[in-house]
Amino acid sequence: xxxxxxxxxxxxxxxxxxxxxxxxxxxxxxxxxxxxxxxxxxxxxxxxxxxxxxxxxxxxxxxxxxxxxxxxxxxxxxxxxxxxxxxxxxxxxxxxxxxxxxxxxxxxxxxxxxxxxxxxxxxxxxxxxxxxxxxxxxxxxxxxxxxxxxxxxxxxxxxxxxxxxxxxxxxxxxxxxxxxxxxxxxxxxxxxxxxxxxxxxxxxxxxxxxxxxxxxxxxxxxxxxxxxxxxxxxxxxxxxxxxxxxxxxxxxxxxxxxxxxxxxxxxxxxxxxxxxx
Amino acid sequence: xxxxxxxxxxxxxxxxxxxxxxxxxxxxxxxxxxxxxxxxxxxxxxxxxxxxxxxxxxxxxxxxxxxxxxxxxxxxxxxxxxxxxxxxxxxxxxxxxxxxxxxxxxxxxxxxxxxxxxxxxxxxxxxxxxxxxxxxxxxxxxxxxxxxxxxxxxxxxxxxxxxxxxxxxxxxxxxxxxxxxxxxxxxxxxxxxxxxxxxxxxxxxxxxxxxxxxxxxxxxxxxxxxxxxxxxxxxxxxxxxxxxxxxxxxxxxxxxxxxxxxxxxxxxxxxxxxxxx
DNA sequence: ACCTCTTTTTGAACGTGTTCAAGATGGGAT
DNA sequence: ATCCCATCTTGAACACGTTCAAAAAGAGGT
Numbered sequence: 001x002x003x004x005x006x007x008x009x010x011x012x013x014x015x016x017x018x019x020x021x022x023x024x025x026x027x028x029x030x031x032x033x034x035x036x037x038x039x040x041x042x043x044x045x046x047x048x049x050x051x052x053x054x055x056x057x058x059x060x061x062x063x064x065x066x067x068x069x070x071x072x073x074x075x076x077x078x079x080x081x082x083x084x085x086x087x088x089x090x091x092x093x094x095x096x097x098x099x100x101x102x103x104x105x106x107x108x109x110x111x112x113x114x115x116x117x118x119x120x121x122x123x124x125x126x127x128x129x130x131x132x133x134x135x136x137x138x139x140x141x142x143x144x145x146x147x148x149x150x151x152x153x154x155x156x157x158x159x160x161x162x163x164x165x166x167x168x169x170x171x172x173x174x175x176x177x178x179x180x181x182x183x184x185x186x187x188x189x190x191x192x193x194x195x196x197x198x199x200x201x202x203x204x205x206x207x208x209x210x211x212x213x214x215x216x217x218x219x220x221x222x223x224x225x226x227x228x229x230x231x232x233x234x235x236x237x238x239x240x241x242x243x244x245x246x247x248x249x250x251x252x253x254x255x256x257x258x259x260x261x262x263x264x265x266x267x268x269x270x271x272x273x274x275x276x277x
Numbered sequence: 278x279x280x281x282x283x284x285x286x287x288x289x290x291x292x293x294x295x296x297x298x299x300x301x302x303x304x305x306x307x308x309x310x311x312x313x314x315x316x317x318x319x320x321x322x323x324x325x326x327x328x329x330x331x332x333x334x335x336x337x338x339x340x341x342x343x344x345x346x347x348x349x350x351x352x353x354x355x356x357x358x359x360x361x362x363x364x365x366x367x368x369x370x371x372x373x374x375x376x377x378x379x380x381x382x383x384x385x386x387x388x389x390x391x392x393x394x395x396x397x398x399x400x401x402x403x404x405x406x407x408x409x410x411x412x413x414x415x416x417x418x419x420x421x422x423x424x425x426x427x428x429x430x431x432x433x434x435x436x437x438x439x440x441x442x443x444x445x446x447x448x449x450x451x452x453x454x455x456x457x458x459x460x461x462x463x464x465x466x467x468x469x470x471x472x473x474x475x476x477x478x479x480x481x482x483x484x485x486x487x488x489x490x491x492x493x494x495x496x497x498x499x500x501x502x503x504x505x506x507x508x509x510x511x512x513x514x515x516x517x518x519x520x521x522x523x524x525x526x527x528x529x530x531x532x533x534x535x536x537x538x539x540x541x542x543x544x545x546x547x548x549x550x551x552x553x554x
Numbered sequence: 555a556c557c558t559c560t561t562t563t564t565g566a567a568c569g570t571g572t573t574c575a576a577g578a579t580g581g582g583a584t
Numbered sequence: 585a586t587c588c589c590a591t592c593t594t595g596a597a598c599a600c601g602t603t604c605a606a607a608a609a610g611a612g613g614t
Contacts, residue, residue: 050569058593058594122408126406139468237479304562336563336564342562
């Protein structure tokens with residue numbers, strides 16, 4: 001049983017090595033770096049595991065010792081790009097306070113950061129679309145990349161001037177919703193075949209004001225019931241799937257909070273007082 | 278150059294065989310049927326091309342003569358399921374006139390029809406998620422399965438009693454939008470790990486009234502600007518990607534907020550008074 | 555019958571991702 | 585030093601999707 005799972009290794013052995021052997025970590029990094037370089041040079045499909053191993057000066061079996069499979073090498077890309085994006089977006093947003101503008105900048109920043117990888121993004125995407133894969137952006141909450149992205153969107157909101165006036169329940173959900181919006185943009189981007197993904201850029205420019213408008217309008221009385229419904233639905237059906245909230249599998253089970261309340265049998269803890277008809 | 282593309286073969290040779298050789302079509306069908314049977318029995322990954330060929334009593338090369346690759350065998354499944362769904366949904370909707378109910382039935386019918394394939398839907402989905410693949414539901418408009426599904430949703434609308442009162446522009450888009458909604462349900466379903474995909478079923482039950490509410494509310498004055506924006510955006514950015522509308526590359530144009538004329542530089546015929554029956 | 559050309563069929567061979575039994579390495583404990 | 589054990593490394597071997605040159609089977613025409 002090799003110690004592939006470092007978090008487990010770090011948590012289990014109390015008397016064990018506090019920092020995992022730097023030697024092995026070095027090999028791991030070497031393989032990952034080599035893989036990423038070759039991916040960028042030749043594309044994902046054209047880069048064989050044998051080539052990666054050879055280029056890194058290790059055996060092919062060794063690569064599999066550190067990475068469960070070829071697709072796991074992609075994670076490095078994903079993580080790196082997400083970090084770059086967060087940094088770049090923060091920098092570009094600095095000083096701006098208009099929500100629509102900030103959102104637009106954040107999304108455009110993503111398109112820019114992702115641009116170098118667009119060519120083999122398809123392969124990438126294909127792997128991420130597999131629910132069984134650990135790479136799926138929806139699967140494991142632990143995915144650090146998602147946390148980074150959600151955090152960025154929280155900052156997009158916090159830095160803008162529509163602060164306390166909007167529905168607190170919606171406000172709580174918004175960072176995740178904006179991340180979801182980013183996922184839609186990603187989907188659009190992956191399928192975008194125009195030069196420099198101009199189409200996606202235009203899409204983003206149109207989306208941002210629209211989203212801002214929705215958020216702004218959500219304050220008004222007329223929209224409240226609709227917003228309520230949407231918020232409830234997202235809380236019950238979307239967030240749990242992403243791994244948010246303690247209730248991670250409430251579908252057939254009972255409600256996690258409010259034992260025998262009005263929504264017994266309902267998927268999530270809806271709202272305490274929901275005037276349902 | 279073998280005649281893999283039967284539509285071309287049928288259209289080109291004026292003096293050629295009006296019906297393509299039934300012999301070869303028989304082999305093709307045999308391979309497809311065998312593949313579908315094995316996929317259902319063992320799952321997609323576990324079913325090897327060698328096994329399909331052996332079970333069908335042909336050589337492996339022969340399978341590749343009729344199908345460009347393994348993934349192309351999936352298309353058979355996709356098409357069949359879509360047809361089944363359309364039939365089943367129509368039957369179940371018969372007599373109902375409430376839009377929300379009809380939509381709910383149509384979606385639930387899909388979940389039921391897709392249930393037998395849920396196990397290997399992941400692999401399926403993974404393939405469909407590849408923009409390069411001919412299987413992608415977004416790629417080629419010609420995809421007959423999508424046409425069937427969109428047509429079904431048109432019937433969902435036509436059979437319901439909210440007919441002429443809703444915004445005609447929205448009405449025109451709705452079938453495609455509902456299909457898009459189905460795609461979201463599919464996404465949800467693929468990732469759903471609950472027993473009998475109970476969670477997806479609950480999701481659908483909640484979505485349908487919500488969608489109906491939106492459609493209903495879209496009539497009121499307050500919502501008009503929002504609906505307008507949404508309709509425009511969808512027409513400009515979503516439908517062209519699906520292959521709808523002649524204007525398929527409007528992205529790089531100018532700012533959308535009407536500088537010169539009402540629709541100057543707009544890709545589609547955006548705002549126009551359509552009085553549809 | 556014989557030749558000619560297209561359509562269909564074959565199966566060995568290639569390149570790939572992945573596995574695995576076996577070996578090498580290194581650091582403590584005796 | 586010697587042994588022990590976990591960690592790391594190896595490369596041959598496996599199974600799979602896919603390709604391809606060549607053979608077989610038809611389909612006309614003479």
